Structure formats: structure tokens, C-alpha cells
Amino acid sequence: MDPLGVTFLKALALCTVLLGAFAYMTLIERRLLGRMQHRYGPNRLGPFGLLQPIADAIKSVFKEDIVVSAADRFVYVLAPMISITFALAAFGAIPGGPAGSLFGFDPWIVDLDIGLLYVLAVTSIGVYGIFLGGWASNSKYPLLGSLRSSAQIISYELGLGLSVLSVIMIAGTLNLRAIVELNVWSVSPWLWPPLAVAFGAFVISAIAEVNRTPFDLPEAEQEIVAGYLTEYSSIKWALYQMAEYVNMMTASAFISTLFLGGYKGPTVLEPWIPGISDWPIVWLVAKMALFMFLFIWLRATLPRLRYDQLMRFGWVYLFEVALAAALVTGAVIAFVL
Amino acid sequence: MITFAVLAVVMVVGALGVVLLRQPVHAALSLVGTLLTLAVVFVTLQAHFLAAIQVIVYGGAIMVLFLFVIMLLNLKEEATKTRAAYRWVAYGVGVIAAAAIAVGALLDPRQAPDALAVSEALRGGSPELIAEVLFGEFMLAFQLVGVLLLTGMVGAVALVQRHNEPPRPGTPLADASRRDARGTR
Numbered sequence: 001m002d003p004l005g006v007t008f009l010k011a012l013a014l015c016t017v018l019l020g021a022f023a024y025m026t027l028i029e030r031r032l033l034g035r036m037q038h039r040y041g042p043n044r045l046g047p048f049g050l051l052q053p054i055a056d057a058i059k060s061v062f063k064e065d066i067v068v069s070a071a072d073r074f075v076y077v078l079a080p081m082i083s084i085t086f087a088l089a090a091f092g093a094i095p096g097g098p099a100g101s102l103f104g105f106d107p108w109i110v111d112l113d114i115g116l117l118y119v120l121a122v123t124s125i126g127v128y129g130i131f132l133g134g135w136a137s138n139s140k141y142p143l144l145g146s147l148r149s150s151a152q153i154i155s156y157e158l159g160l161g162l163s164v165l166s167v168i169m170i171a172g173t174l175n176l177r178a179i180v181e182l183n184v185w186s187v188s189p190w191l192w193p194p195l196a197v198a199f200g201a202f203v204i205s206a207i208a209e210v211n212r213t214p215f216d217l218p219e220a221e222q223e224i225v226a227g228y229l230t231e232y233s234s235i236k237w238a239l240y241q242m243a244e245y246v247n248m249m250t251a252s253a254f255i256s257t258l259f260l261g262g263y264k265g266p267t268v269l270e271p272w273i274p275g276i277s278d279w280p281i282v283w284l285v286a287k288m289a290l291f292m293f294l295f296i297w298l299r300a301t302l303p304r305l306r307y308d309q310l311m312r313f314g315w316v317y318l319f320e321v322a323l324a325a326a327l328v329t330g331a332v333i334a335f336v337l
Numbered sequence: 338m339i340t341f342a343v344l345a346v347v348m349v350v351g352a353l354g355v356v357l358l359r360q361p362v363h364a365a366l367s368l369v370g371t372l373l374t375l376a377v378v379f380v381t382l383q384a385h386f387l388a389a390i391q392v393i394v395y396g397g398a399i400m401v402l403f404l405f406v407i408m409l410l411n412l413k414e415e416a417t418k419t420r421a422a423y424r425w426v427a428y429g430v431g432v433i434a435a436a437a438i439a440v441g442a443l444l445d446p447r448q449a450p451d452a453l454a455v456s457e458a459l460r461g462g463s464p465e466l467i468a469e470v471l472f473g474e475f476m477l478a479f480q481l482v483g484v485l486l487l488t489g490m491v492g493a494v495a496l497v498q499r500h501n502e503p504p505r506p507g508t509p510l511a512d513a514s515r516r517d518a519r520g521t522r
Binding site for chain 1: 360362363366369385389390392393396397398401402405408463
């Protein structure tokens, strides 16, 4: 346990880093999308467009902050704050390295025995931001966006929870550090098939939970203007964008932690550089980058699902597949091991 | 103790908000606040698992559905059609019930267990401890609650079923109902 002051500083540093990463993820995303769609993307401001996020930040701060006169004022202002607060809070439980590896301090903000549930709980509260924002705008497209968002998130939380169940059963703990230290894949090759299925189901559910293409129905711009974002401008709009990207990063880190060994590096490098697989932060960020790239890649590749396809996929396929993976994992643990 | 007092006040204010606020969404939000404050009370008792479950189940699932239904039906400020006399009866019953609870709590000879002892007994609110009790001692009750919830769900599905025969495929009615089922009304 670190002293309270250090924990506070770490939390402050984490928020700063996450928001800085958000600013540059927007640039990376636009540049990558440009590359994938055979065009340039923003490349005018500074070398490779590196100053673009700063210009964007200045622009969104100095834009007029409109509060719709028909809006429910209190909820309208509260909603983006809920989104960003819970998005940032969720990341705190994810361990960045072994105990005491960050200059003698622990590379995480809180270490909970129920770390896994903490992340699920905090992210599930974050969704209030989206659908309260849509409702409070008192306008039809935002309301449609929020209805879609709550239906989608309720539906895909089932897939998320069920696919996590396999990991919990194998690890026998809800502590994220213990899950990383155990490495669920090393328990038995018998568990590989259900784990692989659970991994796939989890990644898909996580993309749906963070509202990314092909699951970005709450803000589908061709159908409902910008969904829940329609009536938001200036810094409140920016807060929603921040929350979306921070949620993406939390999802990436969460997937890596549960299924891909989290902060652990490959041990094959140990003979050359001893201790490299225990370096804090580095490996987690590398794995997160992998998933962030995957999210952007999917956005450039897949068209958006229709609403009925979304519901059918979630309830008929994802739910059953994740349930089957959990049952098979349980059967293997009970009868084979 | 001070923490608990503050949380208790927040919870009671939240609960009053659920009843007194006119706008349904505000009332539901007030309920969300109450439930989340209860989760914080669990945290102060070191019952972390319960707190997380409280947030996930009540905050993340049930209240989202509540709000979903309220928004779907687009409920506005409730028109007060209830008669004033009824309202006074309701106030009276509420006050009497609250007084009865207060008197019962004050006259209860049992000593409230020490918070420290409680958190000791909860062993940091570990899920193992809860699992032992839930799937051991109270196994039957747990299963029965499960059956009860399933019955409720089946009942809800039965209530929204249409009673007429399924229309033959190809007829306009069939196409309409198919569109309906897809949710593209």
C-alpha cells in the first residue's frame, strides 16, 4: 500500500495521461482512417499533423457553449460529467505492473480483491451519461440515440458478463493482479477452446459496450444526426468524446488484463534482457495499442449494423455462444482437471 | 459514525426525492442516487463484493431498464389527478409507518453490532464467504427465488403475447408483424 498522497498523485497522473492519450488517439485514428481509405487525413498542422489535437482542443473550448432552452438543464449539464468521471474512474483498478515496480511504488491506483467487478460496475454506471444526455436534450434524435444506447448496453452486458465467467472460473479469483499472475491460458490445454470462444465474445461485447463501429448506433450520423450528441456543443461535446476514447482505452486494458497476460511481457526475451517481462506499464500499453488499432481498423472496415441485426446478434448468437463457453469451461474444470 | 450519518441523510433525502419529485426521470435518478449511496455504505463496512453487486445489478441493470421504459413511453410530469383527500390519507399512513419503524428500532433490545466486528466477520466482504452462505445454508431459498423470478418473467412474456392466430406468411398482416418484431415500426 502506498501512502495516500502518492495514490493521489498517481490518480492525477493517470487522468492526465489518459486525457493526453485521448487527444492523440483522435489524431492517430484520423490518420489511420485516412491511410486505410487512401487519403491523407490531417497533416497540415505541424509535422505529421502533430499539432492538430491542440488546435482541436482550443477550438472546442472557445466555441459557444449552447444549452438548449427546452432542455432539462440540470440533467443536461450533469450527463457529460457522469460519462467522463466514470470513464476515468474505471481505469484505476487496472494493474500496470508487479507490486512496487514503478520506482518503488505500485503501478495501480486501487488494488481491490474484486477489481474485476469494480471495472464492470463503474463502466456500467458510465452509460447513464449517454442516455441521460439524450433524454435531457428534449429533442427527438437524441432521445432515439439514448434509447438505442440503453437497449444495446443492457443486451451486450450479458455477453460481457458471461464471457468473463470463464476467466473467473479458471482463475478462481476476482483480483485482476492474481488473474494476470496466473495467466489463464497456462492452466490446461483442455481449456483453450472455451477460452478462445470467450475471448472472442468478450472482445465483441466490449466493442458494443464502448459504442464503436459496427455498434455505433447511438450516434449513427446517417440516421439520427448524431444521436445523443446532437444538442451538445463546445466543451460538453468534448467531454463525451473524451469519455468515448477513455472507455476504449479501458476496454483495451481490460481485455489485455483478463485474456492476454496484462502487464506481463514475453518471457522469451528474458535471456537477453533480464527482468524485461516485469517492466511496468510498457507491456500493458503495447497490448492496449494492439486493441486500439483493432478498433480503428474495424471502423474503417465494417458497415454499421441495423438495429434488428444488433439485437438478434446480441441475444441469439453472442449470448448463447458465451453461455456455452462458460458451461464448457465449468465442465472441463469439474470433470477433466 | 459521522460517515454513516452523512450517508444516511443522503439516502433518506434520495428516497424522499423518489416519492416527491414530479418528473419521472428525476424520481428514477433520485432512486439511482439512493442505491449508489447504499453501495457506499457497504464499502464503509468493507463489504466490497456486495457493494459491487449492488452497483452492477441495481445501478447498472435494473435502473437502466426503469429509465429505458420511462423514456420509451416518454412520460412527462405526472398530472395530479389524485384527490386531495386521498393524498392526506397517504401522508397519514406514511407518517404512521415511519413512526412505527422508528419506535420499533428504538425499542429493540438488541444492540447494533459494532461496525468493526461486522467488517471482521465479513472478512473484507470476500465472495467466498457469501457463496458459502448462499449456496449452503440458504440454498433452497436461493433456488426458490430463482424460480419466482423465472415465473415472473414467463408471466410478463405471456402478458405481452398476442392472442390471435399467427397470420399466414405473405399476407400484409404477416409482413407488418414481421416488421414489428424487427423493431422498425
